[in-house]
Amino acid sequence: MGVIYLMLIVSLIIALFFLFSFLWATKNGQYDDDYTPSVRMLFDEEVSNETNKNNSNGNSEV
Amino acid sequence: MAQNCFHCSDEIIGKGIKFDDKVFCCNGCKSVYELLTTSSLNSFYSIENNAGTKPNTLEDNRFSFLDVPKIRTKHIEFEDENSVRLTLFLPQIHCSSCIYLLENIQKLETSITSCQVNFAKREAYFIVDKNYPLSKLADLLASIGYTPNFGNRSENSKKQNYNYLYKLGVAGFAFGSIMLWSVPEHLGIESDNTNFMAVTSYLTLLISLPVLFYSANEYLISAYKALKHKNLNLDVPISIGIIALYGQSAYSILSGDGSGYMDSFAGFIFFLLIGKWFQRKTYQSLSFDRDYTSYFPVAVTRLNNSTEEIIEIEDVEVGDTISIRNQEVIPCDSFLVSEEINIDYSFVTGESIPVTKVKGDFIYAGGKVIGKKTDFIVDKKSNRSHLTQLWNDFSKKESVVSTKSDKFSIYFLAALLVISTFAGIFWFFWDSSRTIEIIVSVLIVACPCALALSKPFALGNIIRSLGKKKLFLKNADVIEKLNETTDIVFDKTGTLTSGSGNNATYEGSELSAFEKEALLVLANSSSHPLSKSIVNHFLRNGFHSAWNLTEFNEKEGEGIEGVIENRRFKIGSYEFIHGKKIDVKNATESYISIDNQPVGKFTFESEFRDGIITALTKLNQTHSIHVLSGDRDKDKIYLKTNVPGLNQLHFNQSPKDKLNYIEKLEKSNRKCLMIGDGLNDSGALEMANCGIAISEDAFRFTPSSDAILDANELIHLPELLSTSRFATTILKTCYIFSVIYNIIGLSFALSGLLTPLIAAILMPISSISVVLISTLMARAKS
Numbered sequence: 001m002g003v004i005y006l007m008l009i010v011s012l013i014i015a016l017f018f019l020f021s022f023l024w025a026t027k028n029g030q031y032d033d034d035y036t037p038s039v040r041m042l043f044d045e046e047v048s049n050e051t052n053k054n055n056s057n058g059n060s061e062v
Numbered sequence: 063m064a065q066n067c068f069h070c071s072d073e074i075i076g077k078g079i080k081f082d083d084k085v086f087c088c089n090g091c092k093s094v095y096e097l098l099t100t101s102s103l104n105s106f107y108s109i110e111n112n113a114g115t116k117p118n119t120l121e122d123n124r125f126s127f128l129d130v131p132k133i134r135t136k137h138i139e140f141e142d143e144n145s146v147r148l149t150l151f152l153p154q155i156h157c158s159s160c161i162y163l164l165e166n167i168q169k170l171e172t173s174i175t176s177c178q179v180n181f182a183k184r185e186a187y188f189i190v191d192k193n194y195p196l197s198k199l200a201d202l203l204a205s206i207g208y209t210p211n212f213g214n215r216s217e218n219s220k221k222q223n224y225n226y227l228y229k230l231g232v233a234g235f236a237f238g239s240i241m242l243w244s245v246p247e248h249l250g251i252e253s254d255n256t257n258f259m260a261v262t263s264y265l266t267l268l269i270s271l272p273v274l275f276y277s278a279n280e281y282l283i284s285a286y287k288a289l290k291h292k293n294l295n296l297d298v299p300i301s302i303g304i305i306a307l308y309g310q311s312a313y314s315i316l317s318g319d320g321s322g323y324m325d326s327f328a329g330f331i332f333f334l335l336i337g338k339w340f341q342r343k344t345y346q347s348l349s350f351d352r353d354y355t356s357y358f359p360v361a362v363t364r365l366n367n368s369t370e371e372i373i374e375i376e377d378v379e380v381g382d383t384i385s386i387r388n389q390e391v392i393p394c395d396s397f398l399v400s401e402e403i404n405i406d407y408s409f410v411t412g413e414s415i416p417v418t419k420v421k422g423d424f425i426y427a428g429g430k431v432i433g434k435k436t437d438f439i440v441d442k443k444s445n446r447s448h449l450t451q452l453w454n455d456f457s458k459k460e461s462v463v464s465t466k467s468d469k470f471s472i473y474f475l476a477a478l479l480v481i482s483t484f485a486g487i488f489w490f491f492w493d494s495s496r497t498i499e500i501i502v503s504v505l506i507v508a509c510p511c512a513l514a515l516s517k518p519f520a521l522g523n524i525i526r527s528l529g530k531k532k533l534f535l536k537n538a539d540v541i542e543k544l545n546e547t548t549d550i551v552f553d554k555t556g557t558l559t560s561g562s563g564n565n566a567t568y569e570g571s572e573l574s575a576f577e578k579e580a581l582l583v584l585a586n587s588s589s590h591p592l593s594k595s596i597v598n599h600f601l602r603n604g605f606h607s608a609w610n611l612t613e614f615n616e617k618e619g620e621g622i623e624g625v626i627e628n629r630r631f632k633i634g635s636y637e638f639i640h641g642k643k644i645d646v647k648n649a650t651e652s653y654i655s656i657d658n659q660p661v662g663k664f665t666f667e668s669e670f671r672d673g674i675i676t677a678l679t680k681l682n683q684t685h686s687i688h689v690l691s692g693d694r695d696k697d698k699i700y701l702k703t704n705v706p707g708l709n710q711l712h713f714n715q716s717p718k719d720k721l722n723y724i725e726k727l728e729k730s731n732r733k734c735l736m737i738g739d740g741l742n743d744s745g746a747l748e749m750a751n752c753g754i755a756i757s758e759d760a761f762r763f764t765p766s767s768d769a770i771l772d773a774n775e776l777i778h779l780p781e782l783l784s785t786s787r788f789a790t791t792i793l794k795t796c797y798i799f800s801v802i803y804n805i806i807g808l809s810f811a812l813s814g815l816l817t818p819l820i821a822a823i824l825m826p827i828s829s830i831s832v833v834l835i836s837t838l839m840a841r842a843k844s
Binding site for chain 1: 224
């Protein structure tokens with residue numbers, strides 16, 4: 001039944017991973033604004049007259 | 063048929079400006095449209111209706127203070143060799159189109175690298191080229207309708223506190239993990255494998271440590287503080303429960319009896335913290351703690367032997383000559399140097415009709431200059447002015463640590479002591495080996511966890527439903543303050559009366575329909591508050607107008623004239639119309655002439671808000687109502703006759719009188735709810751047990767207060783107060799449920815049958831049902 005110890009350790013590692021992702025995301029302001037991103041993702045990239053339609057994401061890097 | 067502006071959706075008065083098959087109300091709106099279409103940002107108009115905001119017509123160099131190095135560094139957050147990063151507060155952000163436009167602003171100006179909007183805070187984060195002057199950025203934003211507000215710098219830079227989220231995360235992590243590891247034990251799997259049991263229980267003990275010492279520390283500290291001051295609050299029985307639960311479990315782990323109640327313990331803390339988080343509804347874009355500095359301009363122009371220099375408000379010295387632009391607030395008590403100006407004191411008194419001042423007059427700080435740029439000689443520094451003195455001397459309402467103990471906690475603790483003593487005595491004689499165990503399990507189940515949860519959820523739900531009705535509370539404590547109110551004190555001007563416009567009434571010879579429409583067009587061309595009242599007067603009487611104004615002339619402080627269909631219309635002061643001066647005491651009259659023939663005049667009166675009399679009558683049945691006003695007592699009779707039983711009317715009250723009045727009421731053990739709007743009420747709002755600031759525009763000028771109420775919703779105050787009182791009803795219902803759960807739990811504990819498994823089932827059920835009850839009841843009410 002040694003496998004149950006392995007599972008215990010794995011479950012702890014996964015839970016710790018999620019805990020630290022949560023703390024990290026909170027610290028970086030992930031939960032500061034829950035409205036703007038929901039709107040932002042719906043904006044289409046402008047189809048400019050020169051027909052260069054690219055889907056690059058210009059806003060996300062800060 | 064009235065037409066509406068394609069950009070700002072306001073009704074078009076007079077001949078609109080045609081462009082590109084669309085009609086605009088003014089050149090400002092047209093040029094925004096032109097700018098957006100040429101930069102292929104057309105989607106702005108298709109994402110949402112009513113997206114546009116009318117751009118302000120601002121003078122040049124309005125934001126030039128941003129280029130003064132010392133001030134510039136205060137506003138930017140980060141600078142490297144290529145770029146500058148800064149966050150601006152743009153209160154006009156109101157819809158998804160705004161986000162679209164601002165985040166694509168680099169199409170309008172290539173020096174802007176990027177912009178990211180935070181809608182909840184009404185803020186935008188810009189990265190711009192280092193050499194691009196910030197004043198130009200501000201000008202660009204103002205020209206498309208988003209004037210940056212530099213007023214509350216200190217609050218913008220305030221860092222968010224994430225501690226409560228960290229604590230929640232840690233408790234959630236521990237709760238989930240311990241639950242998972244307890245499953246084999248609860249199901250009896252692996253029960254013969256003592257090694258495995260020992261490993262899980264020691265792991266459990268390890269990760270429960272941060273829950274006790276980090277996540278739950280607020281409760282323990284609060285209980286400790288209360289006991290130290292010989293007080294009781296609800297945190298005391300909660301902490302007793304927490305410690306009993308933890309101590310018992312830790313003991314059973316160390317003595318090798320399995321992991322005890324650790325899963326219930328972590329879950330309990332997790333649910334408590336969720337309650338705290340839910341109660342923390344904040345309105346990030348509103349600020350409840352503004353002080354006087356946020357009303358004043360950031361910098362002023364100082365005239366120094368014919369050279370101008372821009373300096374910060376703090377650097378202004380007595381004797382300096384400063385120059386204030388149109389629509390800017392005068393920051394210091396000072397003497398007027400320019401000839402004659404109008405000053406709008408609506409931030410201070412709530413009265414929107416401007417006051418005329420002449421050369422040499424002493425001017426109090428807080429007024430807004432209307433008209434041309436004006437020079438003043440400073441008499442007192444900004445922080446020594448009449449208005450700010452009031453603030454400094456009286457606003458230090460000491461944060462009283464509530465010394466009254468929680469009545470419920472006393473009964474609760476008394477019952478707890480009695481029950482556990484009797485249980486202890488009984489079991490001592492029945493089976494003395496189990497005495498300690500029984501007492502501990504009584505303490506564990508008696509922990510008022512459902513009770514502790516019901517409060518944050520009930521209050522959180524009520525805050526949300528009040529927010530939907532445009533009463534924004536600073537925090538959950540305000541609900542309790544509202545509910546204990548015995549006396550409501552109203553300011554009159556700007557609160558009971560409408561702050562945005564005055565009732566204009568016409569006296570004089572009969573006007574034809576054409577003449578009325580022509581006057582409407584003429585008045586609409588001016589931004590003077592009285593002109594706006596005249597426009598409202600005609601619009602309310604159902605007039606629209608599409609006449610074209612062929613000639614227009616505005617003389618600051620005198621009047622306006624214009625030509626329509628070859629006829630000359632004039633609106634203005636007596637002197638402007640009649641050509642000679644009269645000694646008018648009451649300046650709130652506008653005279654009219656048509657083709658240089660005087661025909662009549664408009665008189666203006668502040669008008670009571672529609673429905674306010676009914677609201678006052680209703681409130682008077684449940685509370686004692688007082689009205690304080692800085693005005694003369696011309697409305698006394700009106701209020702007295704219309705609101706039966708309203709006797710406490712006080713007129714000619716200075717800001718200090720208002721403050722003293724509240725202080726006197728509070729001293730005689732009345733709980734005051736002060737409702738006011740202007741800076742002159744700020745002292746009273748602070749002094750009162752609860753202060754509500756009335757605002758036509760909640761993002762702008764509100765004195766510091768416990769709550770902000772949209773001015774149009776003031777007439778619904780009786781309903782709002784009853785919603786707030788409903789919180790008590792919800793709490794009582796939840797108390798009943800929590801007592802039932804405690805009785806069930808106690809019966810297990812007293813009979814010696816409480817096991818970790820039963821606790822693990824009972825605890826979440828009681829918590830979740832209480833959360834459901836309070837949410838459903840609040841929903842049903844709203």
